[in-house]
Amino acid sequence: MQHKEETAPVSHIAHDLNNILTRILNSVELLKKKVSNPEDVTPLLSSIENGTYMAAEIIEDLLSESSSTVLKRKRININTLLTDLINTISIQLMGKITFNLKLESKFSFVEGRYSDYYRVFMNLIINALEAIKERGTINVWTSNTSPISGEPKLFDGGTFVQIKISDNGEGIDQSVMPYIFNNNFTTKSKRKNCGIGLSIVKKIVDDYGGIIKVTSEKNKGAEFTLKFPAIVNINEEIELKSKTILIAEDEDILRGLLAELLVSYDFKVITASNGEDVILSLNKESLPDLLIIDQKMPDMDGITCIRKIKEMKIAVPIILATGSQSDYADQEINKLVNRVITKPYNFEEMLNVIKSLIS
Secondary structure, three states, X not given: OHHHHHHHHHHHHHHHHHHHHHHXXXXXXXXXXXXXXXXXXXXXXXXHHHHHHHHHHHHHHHHHHHHOOXXXXXXXXXXXXXXXXXXXXHHHHOOOEEEEEXXXXXXXXXXXXXXXXXXXXXXXXXXXXXXXOOOEEEEEXXXXXXXOOOOOOOOOOOOEEEEEEEEOOOOOOXXXXXXXXXXXXXXXXOOOOOOOOHHHHHHHHHHOOOEEEEEEOOOOOEEEEEXXXXXXXXXXXXXXXXXXXXXXXXXXXXXXXXXXXXXXXXXXXXXXXXXXXXXXXXXXXOOOOEEEXXXXXXXXXXXXXXXXXXXXXXXXXXEEEEOOHXXXXXXXXXXXXXXXXXXXXXXXXXXXXXXXXXX
């Protein structure tokens, strides 16, 4: 009992902070759609997004330490992460490095923690920058890939994403190639193109069931190839204009931002500020195609509301949005809803989940 009393305030603070971070991310998403010259502000918006994701996972780590909750993996679009990361790095480079991005247009999601993938690609790009003297080029390719002969099947179905990062720097000496992923290995005192965090990169890739390979020739640059298990994206051709979503969220600004984002993708949107409003809407209007219900709301909270919906025998897919991982530890909650989305959610992830539930 004492443990619960100690962790409750932490959970409450995490919920409030994650609501604020969700507001920031949704605002950034809307800004991207509204600004007339996005290339002028994209690097700054990317920096805001990166910082927000990192802050959210710091909160998640602190909550996990105080309550022993298991850290939840989220769906991540590596294309977006790479674009944001490179935009952020480019601000500091003053045009000295040229980035060539060739990104798969319908790139599949991966599962994991944003900060893990960020560390992997940050380390690899830093290594590439260190390998280039003065000016140079870094190429980044992403693709959806099927297994090839002799390669391990990464997960059921065998589909995965592939990311290649190459540079035209001074390359890696063949004599040290077998050791670059070893713990504590570095050649930084001699040159700066390898040994910076590569053991950490290898560990993270292994933890996610992926693989990493490197090819290099002295003075001809290096190329790192990474593959991760993929989550196939939902068909983009799904007709959205006839679909209606009901959003139940007590925070006015957050509710308005999410509604505006969904409308921009051709959904029809109904809003409610608490559970009682949801029940009234379901009694008065034709049923929506999907419900997005916040966990913590005044008068009638999200779980109580969902239980009443089940009692009404209304068969509509439900997404539970929660500001704290510990809020949905109860297995009963997972049986009541179709999906749980933890704030701050990536709107791209939210959109993909919505499409999967209404398709």
